[in-house]
Amino acid sequence: MTRPALLYLTHRIPYPPNKGDKLRSFNLLRHLARTHAVHLGCFVDDPADLARVPELDEWCEQSCCVPLSPRWRRLASLSGLARNEALTLSYYRSREMAAWVARTVQTYQPAQAVVFSSAMAQYLAPHPELLSVVDFCDVDSAKWAEYANAHRGPLSWIYRREARRLLAYETSVARRVGAVSFVSEAEADLFRALSPEAAAKAFAVDNGVDADYFTSDPDSPSPFPEGEIHLVFTGAMDYWPNVDAVRWFVREVWPYLAASIPELRFTIVGMNPTHEVRALQDDPRIQVTGKVADVRPYLRHAEVVVAPLRIARGVQNKVLEAMACAKPVVASAAAALGIDAADGEHFVIAREAADFVTAIRQLLAYPEHARLLGRAARSRVLERFSWEANLSRIDFLLERPDA
Template sequence: MSKPSLLYLVHRIPYPPNKGDKVRSFNLLKYLSRHYRVYLGAFVDDPADEQHVAALSEWCGGVHCERLAPRWARIASLRGLLTNEALTLAYYRTSSMLEWARSVVAAQGIQEAAVFCSAMMQYIEAIPGLRTLADYCDVDSAKWTQYAPQHSGPMAWLYRREGRKLLAYERHAATRASAVTFVSEAEAELFRSQAPEVAAKVFAVSNGVNATYFSPEGDQPSPYPGSGPHIVFTGAMDYWPNVDAVTWFVREAWPAIAAFDAQAQFWIVGMNPAPEVLALALDPRVHVTGTVPDVRPYLRHAAAVVAPLRVARGVQNKVLEAMAMSRAVVVSTDAATGINAINGQDFLIAQTSSDYVEAIRSLLADPERAGSIGRAARQCVLDRYSWEAHLAQLDVLMERAPRT
């Protein structure tokens, strides 16, 4: 029996799965491809990803990827000020994407759709009759609202406005979906409280980790030039919350850590480091790698991993991946939210600079304790963060299995 066709719209090409949102959207694509002939529409905002478009044919019956230049898209998004809408919608709006979506729906007789990121729901609204699963992942509007206090002047005003306008659209678009999913119960409950009119169709479908790939086993030589100890942060380093996290950590916590261990080194591992991140390497014990072929050796040979995010939504894949690698992770309260783990057993939660200093001091001073936390972290991932188990919930939400 042939598979039914499905339209899948994603705000960023879901391959390779090398950053948080792409990990989730790619695993959703793999799930969908088992049950549907998927027609994927996505934007490519990094020229390095264009080489991977052809690889998507393994999971898709058809692929339409459009180049999106972030600088020009930001300028174009300002038209949202004139149309009195969220700038995010204008950022991801093109007539060519809508034309492709309409044509493929008509040509393939598509009746079902899945959307990743609330902004992509604007295309569904323009195509009547599609039964749609909307994976919002996070409450994006809350992210913009969180940004506002970290800025001042016009930017603070713009972030507050974006939070209000995007929430209004998220609520409106949710009425068009048959189900709306979020990465954690905390995010789902936040949206239910802000959009009570659609609470009955809001569900949590958590992230997972490929614990076979992210495993401490195997031959992975150390990428570090010295004996360390090495403390690491991983993530896309042009993403503002990551930039804010490492600059705050180096400014507020790192001097005290470096003072009590003269050999300690801090490694910032991730693509596209912003200028303010590159400037941190003026300290000879702070290293900024840029893009690396494989993040796992950096995790495996780290004495500790930090995630000092002061602005965080949903579930942080960087934390789960480090836990899967049996590393002791020191994580902020915001970054820990949504992760079903025990403070002091599976990871350590810190908030102030003093908290980070003390937590890292304790791990460096007692490697046996660090190892114990790392082993518990991996077991936590194995027990609670299987992609297969979490995505199986979609069988019900997409009406592939009976509701109970």
């Protein structure tokens, strides 16, 4: 049986799935490819990913992967000031991408389109005949508003402007497409509150985690020396909320723990650490790994995984992955938001620095309680966070966007 053509647009190449947004966009690609001939258009902002483009053939009928230089696109995005539009739209505006989309629609005549991130919805405007679902994933405009509150001066003004302009654009997109989806019910509710005129178009399509890949395996080789106790944080370390999180943790929480637990170490695992992150290693008990081949050994052999994000949107995959590995997680309220799990039963939510100190000390002092919390966390992942089960709602939206 011939699979129907489907247009799929993403702001970043969905392979390899090595960071939060790519995990969702890749699993969505893999899901769509089971029932559709997928025509993928995306940007590539990491030169290393260009070598992986041929691997997309496993899931795509064809693909258009346009290289994007973040430095130059940041400059180009300033044209949005003159256009009175969100800078995000200018950042991802490309004549090459628009031409490819037009050719694909004319040649293959897809009836449906799935778009990942609001910025890519601009390529749907010339093609209103497509039945489209736009996966906003997060309310990006709210992220910029949080950035504005966390900064001062010109940056705060730019971020606040971006929040306003992008929300107006997100609302206009939601009103003209079949449906828009979000990574959690909390994000969908936020969008409904911010854009009541488009509320009926907003749906939650929860994230998942590969629980066959992220498993508990305490007998596997450990990356840590014997006799040490490890706290672990994972994430892309050039992403500002992650940078802010570890710097805050080292400043506000770490000294109180390190002073009383000599064997304690803090390991920050993730690609592209900034200078500010690397500087944290001035404390010899803090390690910054940079990119690692496999994050699982660090999770599996951590005593506690921490997620002290002060700014977070959507669902934190880092939390779900640690839970799938049956590790006790101490997360900020922002990092826990959107995860359908119970505080004290599946993870611990810490709202202040003192809460992090207390929760981590208790988990280290009572290892059996920590193990029970980790086992409950994995059970919750298996029960609630299957990619296939959760992404099946996209199929429903493609068939019945008015429901």
